[in-house]
Amino acid sequence: MVRNAILLLSIMALLAVAAPASVPFGLGGTNTVQDITSFKDLKQILVSDNEVYLLLVGDSLDLNSVRLRLLADEVAAELHGFVTVAFLDVRVPDVDFILSSWNVQAIPSWKLIPAARTTRPNGLGGLKTPVDYKETSMTVESLKRFALQGIPQHKGLVDRIDKDMDLATLHSAVAKAGVNVTLLITDKDKAPSVLYRRLAHKFVQRMVFVDVVAPQCPKLARALTGGTKSLPELPVIVVYNTATKAVTTYTGGAFNVNKLTEWLSGYAITDVAYQQKRAQEKEAAIHKLATAKGKKE
Numbered sequence: 173m174v175r176n177a178i179l180l181l182s183i184m185a186l187l188a189v190a191a192p193a194s195v196p197f198g199l200g201g202t203n204t205v206q207d208i209t210s211f212k213d214l215k216q217i218l219v220s221d222n223e224v225y226l227l228l229v230g231d232s233l234d235l236n237s238v239r240l241r242l243l244a245d246e247v248a249a250e251l252h253g254f255v256t257v258a259f260l261d262v263r264v265p266d267v268d269f270i271l272s273s274w275n276v277q278a279i280p281s282w283k284l285i286p287a288a289r290t291t292r293p294n295g296l297g298g299l300k301t302p303v304d305y306k307e308t309s310m311t312v313e314s315l316k317r318f319a320l321q322g323i324p325q326h327k328g329l330v331d332r333i334d335k336d337m338d339l340a341t342l343h344s345a346v347a348k349a350g351v352n353v354t355l356l357i358t359d360k361d362k363a364p365s366v367l368y369r370r371l372a373h374k375f376v377q378r379m380v381f382v383d384v385v386a387p388q389c390p391k392l393a394r395a396l397t398g399g400t401k402s403l404p405e406l407p408v409i410v411v412y413n414t415a416t417k418a419v420t421t422y423t424g425g426a427f428n429v430n431k432l433t434e435w436l437s438g439y440a441i442t443d444v445a446y447q448q449k450r451a452q453e454k455e456a457a458i459h460k461l462a463t464a465k466g467k468k469e
Contacts (some may be wrong), residue, residue, distance in 0.1 A: 175367070189454050203251075205258065206256055207258070208258055208260045208267075209261075211265065214260065215259065217300075221286060222373055222376060224255045224256070224284075224319065225284075225285035226247065226258070226318070226322075227285055228241065228244050228259045229280060229282070229283060230279060231261065232263060237279065238279040240310070243312070247316060249314045253370075253428070253429035254323065254366070254370050261356040280288070282310075282374050284321065286300060286316060287322055287323060288300075304324075317388055320366055324369065325369065329369055329381070330382065331382045332383055334385070334388055334389070336388070336390060336391045337391065338391060339396075339417070343412075346412065346414055349380050350414070351440070351441055352380075352440065353381075354371070354375075355382045355384055355409070355412060356383045356407055356408075357410070358385055358437070359387065359403075359407070367432075368383070378441045379411075379439065379440045384396070395410075395419075395454055396410050397410070397421070409421070409432070411436070411439045413439070420439070
């Protein structure tokens with residue numbers, strides 16, 4: 173326990189040096205396995221914002237690891253856009269002490285690196301805590317189920333409008349957010365899908381995500397989908413521009429996480445603006461922490 177705590181503190185110190193606030197906002201997930209070839213690659217994964225990783229920890233000279241590397245390729249193709257599948261070779265320099273802190277006892281093994289970092293008391297964010305794969309079976313489907321658990325499910329990720337309103341009232345409610353609003357209009361009252369939650373987390377703080385159940389909010393649903401008495405085939409995804417009050421409908425065909433990510437990128441605040449916002453929040457958190465320490469002294 174003590175040894176692991178010391179190792180964790182050492183890792184925190186190393187990762188704090190020049191650690192990026194986030195990986196670049198892209199499609200998230202590739203259709204092939206990402207090879208971790210350096211400590212820097214692993215560091216980026218552990219401090220990245222919004223991305224989920226399924227990590228295969230193996231030995232490049234071990235036949236069983238090579239076999240699972242082929243399975244990882246299949247999983248990567250299935251999870252494209254949702255989760256990035258990566259291979260960490262234990263022979264990569266300087267990663268052994270991280271593996272020790274993770275208490276890796278079997279090679280090969282699978283680790284889930286979730287989207288969210290562990291919250292620290294000072295509000296500055298921490299590292300990602302890996303989750304071990306414990307199922308006895310090792311199939312594409314079982315690994316997919318495991319990997320998708322890394323996508324956040326908390327209620328605040330997607331807001332629900334459950335009271336009918338017109339566009340003017342909607343504007344009053346969202347105008348102060350300072351970002352555009354993505355709305356999913358559905359005909360069923362159910363929890364947001366994995367796809368919609370993944371999009372919401374990809375664009376966290378860059379857009380607001382809301383779902384609207386048409387039978388509960390018929391006036392708003394009609395206003396968002398053209399204003400006619402009859403609704404189009406649902407579900408429909410639209411973006412409400414808080415600056416111009418314009419409503420733009422997604423017309424790219426079947427919902428696809430990569431296509432939707434690309435489309436929504438045109439309406440979200442830019443990566444630069446996001447980084448500036450993060451920097452301001454970090455500075456405010458540091459100031460708050462320093463002020464609190466000053467009062468104690």
